[in-house]
Amino acid sequence: MAKDKKLVEAITSMETDFAQWYTDVVRKAELIEYSSVRGCVILRPNGYAIWENIQKELDRRFKETGVENVYMPMFIPESLLQKEKDHVEGFAPEVAWVTHGGLEPLQERLCVRPTSETLFCDLYSNIVQSYRDLPKLYNQWCSVVRWEKTTRPFLRSMEFLWQEGHTCHATAEEAEERTVQMLDVYADFCEQILAIPMIKGRKTDKEKFAGAHSTYTIEALMHDGKALQSGTSHNFGDGFAQAFGIQYTDKQNKLQYAHQTSWGMSTRIIGAVIMVHGDESGLVLPPRIAPVQVMIIPIAQHKEGVLDKAFELKDRLSGFRVKVDDSDKSPGWKFSEQEMRGIPVRIEIGPKDIEANQAVIVRRDTREKTVVSLDELETKLAEILDTMQSEMLERARTHRDTHTCEAKTYEEFKTAIKEKPGFVKAMWCGDRECEEKIKEDTTATSRCMPFEQEQIADTCICCGKPAKTMVYWGKAY
Amino acid sequence: MAKDKKLVEAITSMETDFAQWYTDVVRKAELIEYSSVRGCVILRPNGYAIWENIQKELDRRFKETGVENVYMPMFIPESLLQKEKDHVEGFAPEVAWVTHGGLEPLQERLCVRPTSETLFCDLYSNIVQSYRDLPKLYNQWCSVVRWEKTTRPFLRSMEFLWQEGHTCHATAEEAEERTVQMLDVYADFCEQILAIPMIKGRKTDKEKFAGAHSTYTIEALMHDGKALQSGTSHNFGDGFAQAFGIQYTDKQNKLQYAHQTSWGMSTRIIGAVIMVHGDESGLVLPPRIAPVQVMIIPIAQHKEGVLDKAFELKDRLSGFRVKVDDSDKSPGWKFSEQEMRGIPVRIEIGPKDIEANQAVIVRRDTREKTVVSLDELETKLAEILDTMQSEMLERARTHRDTHTCEAKTYEEFKTAIKEKPGFVKAMWCGDRECEEKIKEDTTATSRCMPFEQEQIADTCICCGKPAKTMVYWGKAY
Numbered sequence: 001m002a003k004d005k006k007l008v009e010a011i012t013s014m015e016t017d018f019a020q021w022y023t024d025v026v027r028k029a030e031l032i033e034y035s036s037v038r039g040c041v042i043l044r045p046n047g048y049a050i051w052e053n054i055q056k057e058l059d060r061r062f063k064e065t066g067v068e069n070v071y072m073p074m075f076i077p078e079s080l081l082q083k084e085k086d087h088v089e090g091f092a093p094e095v096a097w098v099t100h101g102g103l104e105p106l107q108e109r110l111c112v113r114p115t116s117e118t119l120f121c122d123l124y125s126n127i128v129q130s131y132r133d134l135p136k137l138y139n140q141w142c143s144v145v146r147w148e149k150t151t152r153p154f155l156r157s158m159e160f161l162w163q164e165g166h167t168c169h170a171t172a173e174e175a176e177e178r179t180v181q182m183l184d185v186y187a188d189f190c191e192q193i194l195a196i197p198m199i200k201g202r203k204t205d206k207e208k209f210a211g212a213h214s215t216y217t218i219e220a221l222m223h224d225g226k227a228l229q230s231g232t233s234h235n236f237g238d239g240f241a242q243a244f245g246i247q248y249t250d251k252q253n254k255l256q257y258a259h260q261t262s263w264g265m266s267t268r269i270i271g272a273v274i275m276v277h278g279d280e281s282g283l284v285l286p287p288r289i290a291p292v293q294v295m296i297i298p299i300a301q302h303k304e305g306v307l308d309k310a311f312e313l314k315d316r317l318s319g320f321r322v323k324v325d326d327s328d329k330s331p332g333w334k335f336s337e338q339e340m341r342g343i344p345v346r347i348e349i350g351p352k353d354i355e356a357n358q359a360v361i362v363r364r365d366t367r368e369k370t371v372v373s374l375d376e377l378e379t380k381l382a383e384i385l386d387t388m389q390s391e392m393l394e395r396a397r398t399h400r401d402t403h404t405c406e407a408k409t410y411e412e413f414k415t416a417i418k419e420k421p422g423f424v425k426a427m428w429c430g431d432r433e434c435e436e437k438i439k440e441d442t443t444a445t446s447r448c449m450p451f452e453q454e455q456i457a458d459t460c461i462c463c464g465k466p467a468k469t470m471v472y473w474g475k476a477y
Numbered sequence: 478m479a480k481d482k483k484l485v486e487a488i489t490s491m492e493t494d495f496a497q498w499y500t501d502v503v504r505k506a507e508l509i510e511y512s513s514v515r516g517c518v519i520l521r522p523n524g525y526a527i528w529e530n531i532q533k534e535l536d537r538r539f540k541e542t543g544v545e546n547v548y549m550p551m552f553i554p555e556s557l558l559q560k561e562k563d564h565v566e567g568f569a570p571e572v573a574w575v576t577h578g579g580l581e582p583l584q585e586r587l588c589v590r591p592t593s594e595t596l597f598c599d600l601y602s603n604i605v606q607s608y609r610d611l612p613k614l615y616n617q618w619c620s621v622v623r624w625e626k627t628t629r630p631f632l633r634s635m636e637f638l639w640q641e642g643h644t645c646h647a648t649a650e651e652a653e654e655r656t657v658q659m660l661d662v663y664a665d666f667c668e669q670i671l672a673i674p675m676i677k678g679r680k681t682d683k684e685k686f687a688g689a690h691s692t693y694t695i696e697a698l699m700h701d702g703k704a705l706q707s708g709t710s711h712n713f714g715d716g717f718a719q720a721f722g723i724q725y726t727d728k729q730n731k732l733q734y735a736h737q738t739s740w741g742m743s744t745r746i747i748g749a750v751i752m753v754h755g756d757e758s759g760l761v762l763p764p765r766i767a768p769v770q771v772m773i774i775p776i777a778q779h780k781e782g783v784l785d786k787a788f789e790l791k792d793r794l795s796g797f798r799v800k801v802d803d804s805d806k807s808p809g810w811k812f813s814e815q816e817m818r819g820i821p822v823r824i825e826i827g828p829k830d831i832e833a834n835q836a837v838i839v840r841r842d843t844r845e846k847t848v849v850s851l852d853e854l855e856t857k858l859a860e861i862l863d864t865m866q867s868e869m870l871e872r873a874r875t876h877r878d879t880h881t882c883e884a885k886t887y888e889e890f891k892t893a894i895k896e897k898p899g900f901v902k903a904m905w906c907g908d909r910e911c912e913e914k915i916k917e918d919t920t921a922t923s924r925c926m927p928f929e930q931e932q933i934a935d936t937c938i939c940c941g942k943p944a945k946t947m948v949y950w951g952k953a954y
């Protein structure tokens with residue numbers, strides 16, 4: 001048992017040092033490995049498999065709304081990046097520049113895409129002519145590069161994997177509808193699959209995407225009370241269309257500018273899964289996203305028939321994602337590994353269980369043990385995984401709600417930000433100066449103006465002028 | 478009907494100018510679009526969907542052999558690329574260099590990966606310690622960049638999508654076994670799914686991968702008689718392990734170098750599908766890889782009940798990948814589009830068909846029409862698609878076999894290369910000088926030394942010395 005403890009002891013307690021706990025978990029659960037490239041990590045099989053499941057789920061949802069996948073070049077010529085003024089200002093300071101191809105210097109340098117609005121606009125300006133060509137609902141799965149000074153696995157990385165959807169519409173209404181629709185897709189996916197409840201809302205002008213008319217966001221609360229922006233959806237209006245000349249002839253044969261959106265979710269969301277659900281023993285993965293849902297751990301596996309039974313159960317449970325740990329490690333060590341990796345349940349089966357025609361199912365999140373007859377293994381297992389999935393969501397919701405408070409005065413606000421990790425709801429006048437002062441005074445940023453508004457007070461928390469909107473504030477990753 | 482002809486007339490005849498036919502087809506079938514980035518193309522929905530199906534099929538086959546997916550950084554520090562001498566010599570002249578991050582020059586420049594051997598080796602040197610850690614069977618799906626002077630869609634592109642598998646083994650035997658196993662996976666996939674027969678063999682030293690002990694290849698013959706290298710699998714022996722210090726302790730607690738392989742297939746294979754199966758009307762996709770297998774084209778769709786029936790059939794055919802073309806184009810135009818896109822069959826259904834409880838199934842490859850009762854639509858459709866799939870393979874095999882000849886003398890060889898597009902089988906002494914002379918004299922290159930050897934003659938076609946091996950020669954893409 002001494003050896004069994006080592007794996008858990010290798011990670012820092014989350015209550016002592018949450019940041020170190022996080023780093024320990026991503027390493028010990030073998031999600032990532034550091035690389036020789038500064039700021040870039042390697043997604044190992046345990047980490048990449050989570051991303052594959054996220055891709056599968058999101059991709060299906062996108063396609064159900066008519067989205068098609070494409071692939072664009074990873075390079076953007078400098079002149080193309082410069083076509084939309086706000087956009088280039090936002091991204092130029094943080095891109096990687098290719099200046100040489102083979103042994104030759106390039107005539108025009110190329111940046112490695114930080115995002116691909118400019119390339120999609122360039123494409124749309126070539127292939128959109130008539131209202132019959134609209135809408136275009138394209139998406140791509142790729143990696144992007146942003147030259148970050150400080151990086152953290154999943155949360156902030158020089159290179160990260162994501163999807164970026166880019167759509168082109170005839171009317172402003174249609175573009176707005178699509179922007180909200182995709183935010184809803186993200187929020188539903190996070191709640192249903194990742195068991196993370198989201199607050200949906202709009203970003204302030206200060207926080208919106210470079211070049212967007214409006215940016216919608218989903219915000220989640222981590223275990224330590226910090227917020228994480230988990231997905232964004234932007235309405236560009238016809239700003240990019242004007243910069244890139246994306247025009248179509250309408251039914252009356254009149255030239256019109258197209259209206260565009262873009263929306264993205266990245267491997268960052270894996271950071272949210274870790275920081276919302278993880279505990280002192282490591283990762284806890286929601287059953288619907290877990291690459292391995294069930295680890296069968298044979299007890300006294302050298303005894304005759306035990307391993308055979310374990311593999312027989314695995315074959316029977318083909319409707320689930322199941323593995324057998326038949327390594328020569330001790331059962332205790334195997335339990336620790338299964339817990340560190342966040343595998344939702346383990347099934348323990350030994351000679352006595354076999355004799356009694358039963359097995360023990362142990363939930364990762366609550367450690368609850370259920371002895372089940374092998375005759376009803378499939379049904380019970382499905383029940384336990386479903387219960388676990390919905391209880392994880394409820395637990396995350398409760399945590400968020402108990403870590404959300406209201407502030408009516410600036411004193412209340414400052415105290416709350418300082419002493420109560422979590423969201424603070426407070427009124428705002430809409431002026432950027434107040435937003436900036438609040439950040440300076442408290443380090444909290446506006447997370448979003450939620451779609452579900454409440455009238456907490458009549459005046460801005462900061463300046464006292466009439467309030468326009470309620471804002472979720474918080475410290476953020 | 479005048480309008481219907483336009484789409485087909487827009488492509489050059491393949492017998493007049495095969496290269497131009499190819500370019501016309503990839504554009505008119507909307508597989509690709511040119512981008513503002515020299516040498517980089519955009520994969521449009523019709524093109525990317527083929528790649529998605531290839532990914533799905535290959536990924537499943539890889540995983541069945543125990544392979545796990547990972548993701549590595551896209552950048553490689555110059556010093557890391559230089560660790561294996563042959564490797565850097567092979568790739569350094571054709572990589573893109575990142576020299577600036579944000580506004581700052583980098584201390585060490587980074588290349589955009591042309592392939593990731595060096596990164597995988599770096600990882601393995603960190604995570605492989607004991608024989609218990611082996612084998613490592615990793616793969617990644619990503620894009621790579623090679624600074625090519627001349628480019629052609631799918632066939633040669635500055636950036637292209639591929640998968641690269643990298644495995645690490647305890648013994649030389651195991652590495653060799655894996656190298657051959659993955660070549661077999663590729664060949665089976667190409668035959669079974671893409672309907673392209675492959676010749677499996679080994680590359681000569683001149684043609685092998687930079688840094689490999691041996692390179693195995695699958696070679697296909699295109700419609701114009703040129704060869705296309707379609708997938709490769711490399712055995713590195715312990716060469717990279719020595720350069721990167723990948724060592725493990727064996728069961729006797731002795732330090733040993735690991736043995737490695739890598740293997741890759743890229744979007745290039747889509748070029749093969751086009752050039753093996755295409756005809757004067759455009760693309761012809763094998764049913765098993767076609768993103769849309771069946772296009773239902775309503776006849777007189779304005780008549781009551783026709784469109785409803787078309788969508789009813791679509792719903793019934795949920796076991797297939799089916800679309801209804803309900804656009805306001807004429808049926809003739811829709812036929813041309815379906816043919817240009819290579820959709821394997823179309824189902825024509827009009828008022829008279831509905832009355833007679835029937836539909837017409839038209840095969841894309843042979844144009845064969847089958848009138849089927851709606852009562853047996855699913856069965857007949859499945860039969861027709863199966864027959865089409867296997868006949869496409871047989872046709873491609875016959876084409877290859879009738880475009881393969883033997884040469885016993887150098888005169889025969891030169892005449893064959895000049896006058897008979899296709900493979901020429903001829904004996905070789907094994908000396909690089911002869912291989913280079915043959916290329917200089919004829920522009921033909923050694924495609925592979927096939928696993929299935931034949932003793933055509935006893936002497937080298939070129940120098941007359943005793944022959945060591947039979948080689949497939951040909952002009953290649």
Ligand SMILES: [Zn+2]
Nearest residue numbers: 429434460463
């Ligand atoms: Zn204010």
Ligand SMILES: [Zn+2]
Nearest residue numbers: 906911937940
């Ligand atoms: Zn010779």
